[in-house]
Amino acid sequence: MSKYIEIANKIKKDILEGKYLAGQALPDQNELSNRFKVSRMTVQKALNILRAENLVYSQRGSGTFVAKNINLTLKNDQSVEQYVGTTNLLGKDHQILSKIIKFTIRYPQENEQSQLLISEDDLVYDIIRLRVVDKKPYALEYTKMPVKVIPGINEKILQKSIYNYIEKELKLTVGSAFRTIGADKPNQADMKYLKLSTEDPVLEVTQTVFLNNNTPFEYSTTRHPYNFGRISVFVKSNK
Amino acid sequence: MSKYIEIANKIKKDILEGKYLAGQALPDQNELSNRFKVSRMTVQKALNILRAENLVYSQRGSGTFVAKNINLTLKNDQSVEQYVGTTNLLGKDHQILSKIIKFTIRYPQENEQSQLLISEDDLVYDIIRLRVVDKKPYALEYTKMPVKVIPGINEKILQKSIYNYIEKELKLTVGSAFRTIGADKPNQADMKYLKLSTEDPVLEVTQTVFLNNNTPFEYSTTRHPYNFGRISVFVKSNK
DNA sequence: AAGTGGTCTAGACCACGGC
DNA sequence: CCGTGGTCTAGACCACTTG
Numbered sequence: 001m002s003k004y005i006e007i008a009n010k011i012k013k014d015i016l017e018g019k020y021l022a023g024q025a026l027p028d029q030n031e032l033s034n035r036f037k038v039s040r041m042t043v044q045k046a047l048n049i050l051r052a053e054n055l056v057y058s059q060r061g062s063g064t065f066v067a068k069n070i071n072l073t074l075k076n077d078q079s080v081e082q083y084v085g086t087t088n089l090l091g092k093d094h095q096i097l098s099k100i101i102k103f104t105i106r107y108p109q110e111n112e113q114s115q116l117l118i119s120e121d122d123l124v125y126d127i128i129r130l131r132v133v134d135k136k137p138y139a140l141e142y143t144k145m146p147v148k149v150i151p152g153i154n155e156k157i158l159q160k161s162i163y164n165y166i167e168k169e170l171k172l173t174v175g176s177a178f179r180t181i182g183a184d185k186p187n188q189a190d191m192k193y194l195k196l197s198t199e200d201p202v203l204e205v206t207q208t209v210f211l212n213n214n215t216p217f218e219y220s221t222t223r224h225p226y227n228f229g230r231i232s233v234f235v236k237s238n239k
Numbered sequence: 240m241s242k243y244i245e246i247a248n249k250i251k252k253d254i255l256e257g258k259y260l261a262g263q264a265l266p267d268q269n270e271l272s273n274r275f276k277v278s279r280m281t282v283q284k285a286l287n288i289l290r291a292e293n294l295v296y297s298q299r300g301s302g303t304f305v306a307k308n309i310n311l312t313l314k315n316d317q318s319v320e321q322y323v324g325t326t327n328l329l330g331k332d333h334q335i336l337s338k339i340i341k342f343t344i345r346y347p348q349e350n351e352q353s354q355l356l357i358s359e360d361d362l363v364y365d366i367i368r369l370r371v372v373d374k375k376p377y378a379l380e381y382t383k384m385p386v387k388v389i390p391g392i393n394e395k396i397l398q399k400s401i402y403n404y405i406e407k408e409l410k411l412t413v414g415s416a417f418r419t420i421g422a423d424k425p426n427q428a429d430m431k432y433l434k435l436s437t438e439d440p441v442l443e444v445t446q447t448v449f450l451n452n453n454t455p456f457e458y459s460t461t462r463h464p465y466n467f468g469r470i471s472v473f474v475k476s477n478k
Numbered sequence: 479a480a481g482t483g484g485t486c487t488a489g490a491c492c493a494c495g496g497c
Numbered sequence: 498c499c500g501t502g503g504t505c506t507a508g509a510c511c512a513c514t515t516g
Contacts, residue, residue: 061513182469183422183442201440203422226422236415300495
């Protein structure tokens with residue numbers, strides 16, 4: 001592992017253990033470069049990571065300080081990956097089942113072609129799954145994936161986790177996701193599978209998910225019962 | 240301005256102008272450092288910016304390539320700041336009005352103290368505003384702000400934009416925000432002010448917003464009619 | 479004035495991909 | 498093998514804050 005990542009992790013550990021308290025200054029960069037026996041540039045690369053994670057912030061002429069709101073930042077650590085992979089999100093304490101409502105392979109529609117950057121000849125999986133957590137309906141998922149990017153999907157995989165298959169079996173890495181979130185009235189399918197009445201709102205998340213190399217591999221819409229929980233997002237200004 | 244930012248902007252401009260097409264390789268780092276007459280480290284700092292913005296991605300041994308999905312990335316450029324400031328979000332083409340439903344100053348509740356990192360003696364504004372866009376109710380906003388961080392709020396400011404006041408008058412910079420998003424049934428106030436019926440869902444966004452130096456200055460809940468639009472988020476994996 | 483972080487250099491070595 | 502990006506150095510200068 002690179003030095004700067006190790007240093008970032010050490011400092012991070014110190015912060016989480018309370019060695020440096022919220023709002024306090026870290027040792028200055030010269031001190032850190034002496035302590036870790038590296039050049040100052042390397043220290044700065046380490047601090048860059050912590051700054052990007054919002055654990056610390058720096059003020060020229062003054063110092064580098066532990067963020068005043070580390071607690072929130074920690075919540076966010078989960079939520080960056082949160083929506084990518086329902087199975088991972090919920091941990092081991094819960095019983096997660098998937099009922100496959102539809103599973104076919106077909107040619108893509110126009111909007112699917114443009115979202116997944118594929119041509120009309122490239123086949124896509126068309127998947128509808130009901131996700132059930134602790135015997136309560138949790139989400140109704142409409143997923144499209146290009147076969148050539150994610151080969152070998154079958155019912156057995158769909159019953160477990162597509163994301164585990166992608167990362168563990170295909171050895172691909174999930175990179176980023178573009179999501180839009182909205183509220184909606186329940187439709188017929190929602191009421192049937194999520195067991196909602198006409199007055200129960202639905203939280204809908206539509207996303208395109210990309211691999212590390214920027215290839216889109218999933219275009220999906222997920223509809224949740226309104227009281228399933230909330231979606232967390234941490235947004236950094238780019239100024 | 241620093242060299243690496245100027246270089247990042249130049250390359251960005253080239254990409255946006257289509258000089259380098261989606262998926263194509265950029266000139267390699269040595270070439271760029273010759274072309275811009277800077278060291279390779281400086282080129283790399285420039286590329287770091289573009290990578291963070293998801294405009295390009297690099298593959299060791301192979302090259303640096305323009306992202307295949309620049310279009311989405313551009314949408315995201317708006318949405319990073321999207322929820323911070325309704326007025327800015329919607330641009331000049333629309334008529335935006337704010338009706339002040341409540342505006343008082345009081346001592347904070349416990350959850351407000353912990354969200355805003357203030358003590359029980361620090362006063363907060365307690366603001367409720369109805370936001371109206373093109374004569375249609377757009378949002379019902381419940382805002383709490385610490386008086387000592389954002390001094391001088393008055394009704395005139397509330398009728399326009401709090402964020403303009405913070406950035407232009409107080410010369411403070413908005414840094415980041417932590418948001419949670421959920422769907423809910425409408426309550427009495429929603430139905431009255433947003434003109435909803437009992438079957439119309441509400442999209443609720445609760446957020447804590449921070450200044451550049453990590454000081455929280457806003458803790459708010461905003462409730463939108465379900466068909467007002469959607470919230471966009473771009474999420475990068477941190478692996 | 480002293481101490482802090484931010485930028486920049488010129489060169490080195492390494493890890494990886496593709497030929 | 499060569500060309501690519503990734504890391505790292507030792508030192509320099511600058512910008513800013515604080516006493």
